Amino acid sequence: MNIGAASINSGLPAKTIRYYEDIGLISPDRTDNGYRDFSETHLHKLAFLSRARGLGFTIEDCRILLSLYEDTGRASADVKAMTREHLAKIAYKIEELKTMQITLSDLVNKCNGDDRPECPILQGLAGGNQQGKI
Amino acid sequence: MNIGAASINSGLPAKTIRYYEDIGLISPDRTDNGYRDFSETHLHKLAFLSRARGLGFTIEDCRILLSLYEDTGRASADVKAMTREHLAKIAYKIEELKTMQITLSDLVNKCNGDDRPECPILQGLAGGNQQGKI
DNA sequence: CCTTGACCTTACAGTTACTGGAAGGCCTAC
DNA sequence: GTAGGCCTTCCAGTAACTGTAAGGTCAAGG
Numbered sequence: 001m002n003i004g005a006a007s008i009n010s011g012l013p014a015k016t017i018r019y020y021e022d023i024g025l026i027s028p029d030r031t032d033n034g035y036r037d038f039s040e041t042h043l044h045k046l047a048f049l050s051r052a053r054g055l056g057f058t059i060e061d062c063r064i065l066l067s068l069y070e071d072t073g074r075a076s077a078d079v080k081a082m083t084r085e086h087l088a089k090i091a092y093k094i095e096e097l098k099t100m101q102i103t104l105s106d107l108v109n110k111c112n113g114d115d116r117p118e119c120p121i122l123q124g125l126a127g128g129n130q131q132g133k134i
Numbered sequence: 135m136n137i138g139a140a141s142i143n144s145g146l147p148a149k150t151i152r153y154y155e156d157i158g159l160i161s162p163d164r165t166d167n168g169y170r171d172f173s174e175t176h177l178h179k180l181a182f183l184s185r186a187r188g189l190g191f192t193i194e195d196c197r198i199l200l201s202l203y204e205d206t207g208r209a210s211a212d213v214k215a216m217t218r219e220h221l222a223k224i225a226y227k228i229e230e231l232k233t234m235q236i237t238l239s240d241l242v243n244k245c246n247g248d249d250r251p252e253c254p255i256l257q258g259l260a261g262g263n264q265q266g267k268i
Numbered sequence: 269c270c271t272t273g274a275c276c277t278t279a280c281a282g283t284t285a286c287t288g289g290a291a292g293g294c295c296t297a298c
Numbered sequence: 299g300t301a302g303g304c305c306t307t308c309c310a311g312t313a314a315c316t317g318t319a320a321g322g323t324c325a326a327g328g
Contacts, residue, residue: 137304138304152306167306169304170305170306
């Protein structure tokens, strides 16, 4: 199967698939004309990568997950630990974003948003708030 | 004021301040020996940048915000619109992360996490789930 | 047989917002 | 005068692609 078909099948852009080959995540065969040739196994790996990346795992996480996936004797505890760590990072990011959200919503609510120059948002960014909340 | 002091004052690493000068966000003076010389105004700008970046605005957002900040005749509506857009992106990212969180928590809960090889997390990533939830 | 268009190839540059490191100048204190 | 702690510039690297250029291959149509 050519890269175009593999791309449609996996939902990953052809460029991304080539990149994954470059960094050693997959190693498709080659036909005589030099075109990449993807087997069912390759397609499964691509689908695996697509899901793992979609769930926010880094490329290096994916590399490990893929090797665990292929190692039929691995302990599920390893995978669970990685996923827990990843979940902790996600939770942290959500908290960070929520903090930003609260501060910014607060500023937006204070701002008239008309054609006058007074702007509590810029004042807040400049540090001119009373409670030092920003 | 030297870059070291400006760094402590603003909370931004010296490297970052140099980078901000490179990309034209600030233009500190220079003393005779070639050292950067930061005035109070520069420190205010750095503090502004530090807060804006801390609230997740991109560098290009910051460039615009800084120019709006310096334009005493600007309409607050412009700033409010930018901030609203930014808030929308934050909300979107939070949703994305929450979706990942739910899926991953679900998989973690299903996984025994012992030394046996059966691992619902890897199965989920491989696409072997019933409801197609992943 | 030739061309057209869709596909494929590689290689290199650009993205975001820094960060690290090397090589060297300057300044103060001992 | 030298040791240290600043400062300077420049170049490379990070994450995970994405864009673009220059060119090879293949199937269909005239």
